[in-house]
Amino acid sequence: MTLSDQTKTRRRLALLFSVPLAFSLLFFLVSIAEEHTDTQLLKIQGLTLSVDQLRALATDAESGERGFLLTDEKQYLLPLDQAINDLKPQIQRCRDLEPDNSALRTQLENVASLVTQRVNEANHVVATAQQTGKRAALLAMRSGKSEVTMNQIRQSVNRVADLLNDVKNEYVEKEKRNERLAFGFFMGGSITTLLVTVWLYNAVLTYLRERDMAQLEVQRANEELERRIDERTQELQHMNEELQQFAYVASHDLQEPLRTITSFSQLLESRYKNRLDEDADEFIGFIVTASRRMTDLINGLLAVVRLRKTGQPVAPVPLQTLLNEAEASLQAAIRDADASVEHGPLPALVVDRVQFSQVFQNLISNSIKYRSAEAPRIRVNAKRDGSNWIISLADNGRGFNQAYAERIFGLFQRLHAREVEGTGMGLSIVRKIVERHGGRIWAESQEGVGSTFYISLPVSLERLRIDQSEPVQSTAARA
Numbered sequence: 327m328t329l330s331d332q333t334k335t336r337r338r339l340a341l342l343f344s345v346p347l348a349f350s351l352l353f354f355l356v357s358i359a360e361e362h363t364d365t366q367l368l369k370i371q372g373l374t375l376s377v378d379q380l381r382a383l384a385t386d387a388e389s390g391e392r393g394f395l396l397t398d399e400k401q402y403l404l405p406l407d408q409a410i411n412d413l414k415p416q417i418q419r420c421r422d423l424e425p426d427n428s429a430l431r432t433q434l435e436n437v438a439s440l441v442t443q444r445v446n447e448a449n450h451v452v453a454t455a456q457q458t459g460k461r462a463a464l465l466a467m468r469s470g471k472s473e474v475t476m477n478q479i480r481q482s483v484n485r486v487a488d489l490l491n492d493v494k495n496e497y498v499e500k501e502k503r504n505e506r507l508a509f510g511f512f513m514g515g516s517i518t519t520l521l522v523t524v525w526l527y528n529a530v531l532t533y534l535r536e537r538d539m540a541q542l543e544v545q546r547a548n549e550e551l552e553r554r555i556d557e558r559t560q561e562l563q564h565m566n567e568e569l570q571q572f573a574y575v576a577s578h579d580l581q582e583p584l585r586t587i588t589s590f591s592q593l594l595e596s597r598y599k600n601r602l603d604e605d606a607d608e609f610i611g612f613i614v615t616a617s618r619r620m621t622d623l624i625n626g627l628l629a630v631v632r633l634r635k636t637g638q639p640v641a642p643v644p645l646q647t648l649l650n651e652a653e654a655s656l657q658a659a660i661r662d663a664d665a666s667v668e669h670g671p672l673p674a675l676v677v678d679r680v681q682f683s684q685v686f687q688n689l690i691s692n693s694i695k696y697r698s699a700e701a702p703r704i705r706v707n708a709k710r711d712g713s714n715w716i717i718s719l720a721d722n723g724r725g726f727n728q729a730y731a732e733r734i735f736g737l738f739q740r741l742h743a744r745e746v747e748g749t750g751m752g753l754s755i756v757r758k759i760v761e762r763h764g765g766r767i768w769a770e771s772q773e774g775v776g777s778t779f780y781i782s783l784p785v786s787l788e789r790l791r792i793d794q795s796e797p798v799q800s801t802a803a804r805a
Contacts, residue, residue: 346522349515353508360504363497370494373423373434374487379416380437381483383409384444388476395455406452409445417442419743428491437482444475560631588617601625642788643679645672645717649706656694663694666703672708673715675771675787681759686719688752689779714765715784720778725771734769763787 390406393399416437424434451472591613599607646669653660653667660667667690686706693704700722708717726734735757760767764784771777 340752343522346515346519349511349518353511353515356446356504356508356511360501360508363501363504367494367497367501369423370490370497373420374490376416376420376423376433377437377483377486377490379412380420380441381479383413383416384441384476384479387445387448388472391451391472394452403452406445406448410449413442413445427493429491430486430493433489437479437486440475440479440482446470446478447472447475450729521682584617584620588614588621591617618780643682644674645677645682645708648677648679648683649686651683652690654685655683656690659691659694663697663702665694665697665704667704667706669706670708671704672717673710675715675783675786676760676789677763677783677787682761685756685781686760688756689719692752693723693777694720696723696726696777698724698776710785711782714782715785715787717781717783718778719781720776722776725773725775725777727773728771731769731771735767 362482386405387409390403390409392408393402396402420434420438424431498519590609595607595610595614598610649667649669659665690704694702703722705720706717707720708715710716735753760781760783764787765782767779767781769777769779
């Protein structure tokens with residue numbers, strides 16, 4: 327899936343999921359409105375009950391008034407006293423429950439005023455009867471004023487009931503409408519969510535199917551690539567073997583005519599030196615020098631070819647032993663140059679004995695060849711640095727420019743081609759041997775001061791490494 331396809335898919339998913347989210351939000355808002363409607367209906371029911379209770383208070387006041395006047399017993403004043411005590415709280419309850427309707431609010435205030443008036447009238451009649459006697463109280467009651475007030479209360483309560491019924495019907499209709507909207511939004515959201523789920527399910531199935539097909543294609547491509555790599559590797563191995571065989575045969579066959587040229591040129595030099603003119607002696611010297619150099623080059627090429635044909639080491643070898651062997655091989659050169667080789671403690675590692683002896687031999691020989699006016703002083707040390715052994719070989723030779731620190735390890739690369747004899751393959755062979763053992767080599771130098779060669783080898787070479795899958799033959803055994 328490309329980046330543009332991924333962006334389109336994200337936008338499509340965001341749009342599809344926003345639709346049920348919008349339905350859910352609308353359903354939530356409608357639910358809140360429905361709850362508000364339910365609350366208003368409850369208030370209307372409470373207000374209806376409060377208005378009935380106000381009318382009941384007026385009736386209780388009238389009953390207490392008439393019962394006391396008829397019997398002259400104070401127990402009949404209990405309804406009146408109860409009405410007087412409950413009047414103000416009941417009026418306040420009505421005011422707390424009254425809706426936002428001006429006409430209804432006016433009627434409620436009228437009912438509260440009339441009920442208060444009727445309770446006060448009943449209380450006045452009772453007080454008159456207690457103070458001046460029943461005659462005056464009966465005259466006040468027969469005036470008909472209380473009957474007028476009660477009729478007004480009944481009429482006002484009926485009007486309030488009608489208004490409350492109208493308001494109640496409005497809220498009921500609103501509640502039904504909200505319920506229909508809520509149901510519609512709920513169904514819309516549910517259907518949309520179902521459709522999104524189905525689409526997402528199909529999209530996931532399509533993605534999984536495409537992924538499986540892509541993985542199958544990648545697997546097929548990998549198998550084809552591995553097949554081609556195997557074929558190419560076999561071809562390269564075959565070509566490499568042919569090239570090694572050619573190099574070995576060519577360099578081996580070249581040695582025979584080269585020996586003839588070298589031997590006869592040396593014989594010519596020994597017999598006719600100073601018997602011909604100076605030019606002839608110089609020409610013969612050129613032939614001898616060139617034949618010797620050609621012999622060294624062929625031997626170097628053979629050494630490079632042999633690097634790939636050595637056996638796998640099977641046991642740790644003390645590097646001090648290999649250093650001693652290298653010194654023994656260079657004993658004549660060390661004595662002629664009045665050189666000295668010192669060393670500190672050296673570890674024992676699983677390395678190819680012959681090859682690593684050659685490493686020390688090439689590095690020491692290199693220090694002797696490129697010595698300064700002073701006698702060569704060579705120091706070999708080793709230290710453990712984390713997961714590597716760092717072996718250093720420092721000398722006090724002429725050194726070289728640090729800019730050529732990498733070039734000196736190249737094949738046939740020499741910094742002093744005219745001044746010092748050599749093939750330019752010694753350090754290249756050293757690098758190949760070190761890299762074959764999983765290490766690396768580098769050099770640091772300063773002209774006129776000396777050079778230091780560093781060899782880094784993994785500490786895993788301290789342990790015995792034997793490949794159990796195939797037989798191993800050591801170099802020493804073959805030798």
